Amino acid sequence: QSTLTQPASVSGSLGQSITISCTGTSADVGGYNFVSWFQQRAGEAPKLVIFEVDARPSGISNRFSGSKSGNTASLTISGLQGEDEADYYCSSYTSTSNWVFGGGTKLTVL
Amino acid sequence: QVQLVQSGTEVKRPGASVKVSCKTSGNTLTKPYIHWVRQAPGQGLEWMGIINPSGSSTLYAEQFKGRLTMTRDTSTSPFIMELSSLRSEDTAVYYCAGQSDYPKGGFEIWGQGTAVTVSS
Numbered sequence: 001q002s003t004l005t006q007p008a009s010v011s012g013s014l015g016q017s018i019t020i021s022c023t024g025t026s027a028d029v030g031g032y033n034f035v036s037w038f039q040q041r042a043g044e045a046p047k048l049v050i051f052e053v054d055a056r057p058s059g060i061s062n063r064f065s066g067s068k069s070g071n072t073a074s075l076t077i078s079g080l081q082g083e084d085e086a087d088y089y090c091s092s093y094t095s096t097s098n099w100v101f102g103g104g105t106k107l108t109v110l
Numbered sequence: 111q112v113q114l115v116q117s118g119t120e121v122k123r124p125g126a127s128v129k130v131s132c133k134t135s136g137n138t139l140t141k142p143y144i145h146w147v148r149q150a151p152g153q154g155l156e157w158m159g160i161i162n163p164s165g166s167s168t169l170y171a172e173q174f175k176g177r178l179t180m181t182r183d184t185s186t187s188p189f190i191m192e193l194s195s196l197r198s199e200d201t202a203v204y205y206c207a208g209q210s211d212y213p214k215g216g217f218e219i220w221g222q223g224t225a226v227t228v229s230s
Contacts (some may be wrong), residue, residue, distance in 0.1 A: 003154070036216035038155075045205055045223050046147075046155065051216030089155050093213050097169055099145065104154040 004029065004090055004102035011108040017078040020105045022090030023071060028100055030071035034093035037066060037075045040104075041086045049088075050075060077107070085109045112136045114144075114206050114221035121227045122196050130224045132206030133188040142208030144189045145217055146180065150202040158204075161189060162212075196228045 005023040012018040022029065022037075029035055035053045038046040048057050050066035053073060063078045073092070077084055090102040117131040132144060141163035148156050158178060159170035165182025179192045189206060204224045207217035 034213050034216075038217070040155075045220040046207075046217075047220070048216045048218050051218070052214060057216070057218060091155075091157070091217070098171055099157040099160070101147075101155040101157060 002100065004092060004100055006088075006090060006102040006105045008103070009106045009108065011110055012077075012080045013110045014080055014082065016080050017076060018080065018107065019077075020075045020088055020090075020107070022073040022075070022092075022102045024073075024092055024100070025071055027095040028092040029068065029073050029090075031095060032093045033068070035066070035068060035073045036091045037064075037073075038089045038091070039084075039086045040089065046089065080109050082109050112142060112208060112210070112219055114208055114219055116204075116206060116221040116224045119225045119227075121229065124197055124228055124230055126196050126228075127192055127194040128196060128226050129190055129192045130204050130206075130226070131188040131190050132221050134208070141185075142210045142219070143212040144180075144182075145207045145209065146191045147205045147207055147217075148202040149205070149223075150199070153202075156202075158191070160212075165189070193226075196226075198228050200226065201228045202226060 033053050037050040039049050040046045049064045053068045054066040065076045088105045113135045115133045145160045146158040161168045161180040168180045181190045206221040208219045
C-alpha cells in the first residue's frame with residue numbers, strides 16, 4: 001500500500017511558522033476533502049489536530065491550520081512553541097474506501 | 111466524550127495469533143466506527159482496517175487480507191482485532207481509533223495503544 005509523501009523533517013524557531021506538505025494522487029488527497037493531520041509526541045498515541053482539510057477539533061489551538069491544492073495538502077503551525085515539537089502525520093480517504101497515512105514528519109523547534 | 115481503552119501488552123511466538131480488544135466508554139450515544147492502526151518501532155502509522163459500530167461490516171487493507179479479523183459481538187461488547195500467522199515484522203504498537211461521523215470528522219479519539227512483540 002502506497003503512503004502519502006511528507007518531508008522527513010522540518011524545523012523552525014520559537015515564534016516562527018512552518019508548513020508541512022503531504023502529497024498524494026487524485027485517488028486520495030486530490031479526490032476527497034477527507035484529509036486529516038495528527039500530532040504524535042514521543043511515547044504517546046496520535047492526536048487529531050486537523051480534519052476535513054482545514055477544520056480544527058475542539059480544543060486545538062488556532063495556530064494549527066490546514067489547506068489543500070490539487071493532490072497536495074498542507075499543515076501550517078504558526079507561532080511555534082516548544083510543545084509543538086512532535087511527529088506529524090497526514091492521512092486521506094481513498095478511492096478504494098481505504099485510508100492511507102503519510103510517512104510522517106519530525107518537527108524540531110529550535 | 112467517548113474514550114477507547116485497549117487491552118495490555120502481548121508477547122507471541124512466530125506463527126501464533128494475537129487478539130487485541132478496544133472498549134468504548136463514556137457517552138454511548140456516540141457510536142464510533144473503529145479503525146485499527148499499527149506502528150512498528152521507529153516507523154510511521156499504517157492503516158489496517160475498519161469496522162462499523164454494530165460489527166456487521168468490515169474493510170481490511172489489502173496487505174492484511176487473510177490474516178486479519180475485526181469483530182464486535184454485541185453493541186456493548188469490546189471491539190476485537192485478531193491478527194494471525196504472526197511474524198517478526200508484526201512487532202508494533204496497535205491502536206484503535208474512533209470516528210463518529212464516518213467518513214467525515216477524522217480519527218477523533220485514540221486508544222492508548224497495545225504493544226505486541228513477536229519473537230521466538
